[in-house]
Structure formats: structure tokens, C-alpha cells
Amino acid sequence: MRILVVEDDEHLNRQLKEALEQSGYVVDVAFDGEEGHYLGDTEPYDAVILDLGLPAMDGVTVLREWRAAGRDMPVLILTARDRWSDKVAGFDAGADDYVAKPFHMQELLARLRALLRRAAGHASSEITCGPLVLDTAAARITKDGVPLKLTPMEYRLLAYLMHHQGEVVSRTRLTEHLYDQNFDRDSNTIEVMIGRVRKKIGSELLQTVRGLGYRLSPPEEGGGAA
Ligand code: CA
Numbered sequence: 001m002r003i004l005v006v007e008d009d010e011h012l013n014r015q016l017k018e019a020l021e022q023s024g025y026v027v028d029v030a031f032d033g034e035e036g037h038y039l040g041d042t043e044p045y046d047a048v049i050l051d052l053g054l055p056a057m058d059g060v061t062v063l064r065e066w067r068a069a070g071r072d073m074p075v076l077i078l079t080a081r082d083r084w085s086d087k088v089a090g091f092d093a094g095a096d097d098y099v100a101k102p103f104h105m106q107e108l109l110a111r112l113r114a115l116l117r118r119a120a121g122h123a124s125s126e127i128t129c130g131p132l133v134l135d136t137a138a139a140r141i142t143k144d145g146v147p148l149k150l151t152p153m154e155y156r157l158l159a160y161l162m163h164h165q166g167e168v169v170s171r172t173r174l175t176e177h178l179y180d181q182n183f184d185r186d187s188n189t190i191e192v193m194i195g196r197v198r199k200k201i202g203s204e205l206l207q208t209v210r211g212l213g214y215r216l217s218p219p220e221e222g223g224g225a226a
Contacts, residue, residue: 006036033057067094130218161216170213
């Protein structure tokens with residue numbers, strides 16, 4: 001899952017990036033509205049954390065322009081505690097949720113997890129795919145109740161596929177959602193990682209769809225769409 005953070009307070013920006021990375025997300029950051037707007041307009045993010053008070057272009061304008069351009073990723077806005085009118089403007093511009101500053105990082109992370117799950121059509125904090133269970137709060141995946149030993153990258157890959165189970169996910173899409181913008185992307189890496197994950201979860205769950213990509217689905221559903 002790849003997240004964009006747009007926050008001009010350098011300290012808070014760094015705190016957010018660190019907390020998100022520790023939770024298993026890939027993170028790009030922007031420090032003003034113009035840079036943030038550009039990234040959100042051109043890169044595929046699974047969610048955005050957007051401060052409203054930003055230099056160069058304010059957060060409400062950034063969000064309104066994204067929505068007008070059809071960018072529909074979940075957006076969580078950061079507002080000043082006493083500015084209820086900011087929240088109204090933010091929701092009217094297309095925000096999905098908000099936290100007021102100062103906030104507890106755990107609350108922000110919980111709200112973000114809920115946004116990501118809902119965007120993928122899952123209401124519960126656990127996502128199940130046959131014998132696999134992803135606990136999004138603990139950032140852990142079990143198979144038949146036994147925790148899988150996954151590297152951080154393998155976790156990201158499998159968690160992304162579990163959010164999008166039943167879909168054929170292309171290698172390009174995986175690359176875009178598993179690496180940040182500065183990473184030297186090499187699509188062979190994805191293939192190698194798929195091979196390792198397949199060994200850990202069993203090849204019947206994770207199919208290669210020749211020429212199109214990969215599909216994670218419960219064994220009884222075979223090739224069916226979710
Ligand atoms: Ca600010």
C-alpha cells in the first residue's frame with residue numbers, strides 16, 4: 001500500500017512518514033500544496049494524508065482539483081482543532097475522513113486502515129482469503145492460524161493482493177503500489193517475490209495469469225472473480 005503525505009510542518013511530516021513505514025506502508029512525502037497536488041495527480045496512491053493549511057496551494061484546493069480530475073483515492077485531511085469550518089470545506093471538497101491536530105498517531109493509523117479497507121470493499125479489520133487471514137491492525141498474516149514469516153516487502157505484496165483478491169493485478173500495478181517514487185523499480189523483483197510468497201502460502205492460492213498478472217483467490221473459487 002502506497003501512501004502520500006502532504007504536510008508542510010517538517011517535524012510532523014517526518015513523524016508521519018516514520019509511523020507509516022513502521023506500519024508496513026510505502027510513503028512519498030510533499031511539503032507544499034503544489035508538489036502534493038502534482039504527485040497525487042500523477043502517481044497511483046492507495047490513500048493520501050493531506051494537511052489543509054499548506055503553502056503554494058491550500059489543501060482544500062488541492063483536493064477539489066484532484067476530485068474534479070477524477071482522482072478517487074481515499075483522502076484523510078488534517079485540520080486545526082478549533083476550525084470546524086475547515087472540516088466542512090474539506091468534506092465538501094471530497095475528503096473521506098479527518099483528524100484534528102494535535103492527534104494521536106494510533107488514531108490516525110486506525111482511521112487510515114479503515115479507509116484502505118473500505119476502499120477495497122472490506123468492512124472488517126480482518127481480511128480473509130481461504131486459509132489466509134490478514135490482521136490489518138497487527139500488520140500480520142496467518143495461514144490456518146499460523147503466522148507467516150514474511151519480509152516487509154513480502155508482507156506488502158501479500159497484503160495488497162489480499163485487499164484486491166479475485167482481481168488480476170498486473171506487474172506494473174504491483175510495482176506502482178509497493179515502491180515509493182525514488183525506488184529503482186525493476187519488475188523482475190516482483191516476479192522473484194511472487195515466487196517466494198507462493199512458496200510460503202501454497203501455489204494454489206496465487207495464480208499467474210499469463211500476460212496479464214497475478215490473482216490471489218481462495219482455492220474453491222478457482223479462477224472466479226470476487
Ligand atoms: Ca500546515
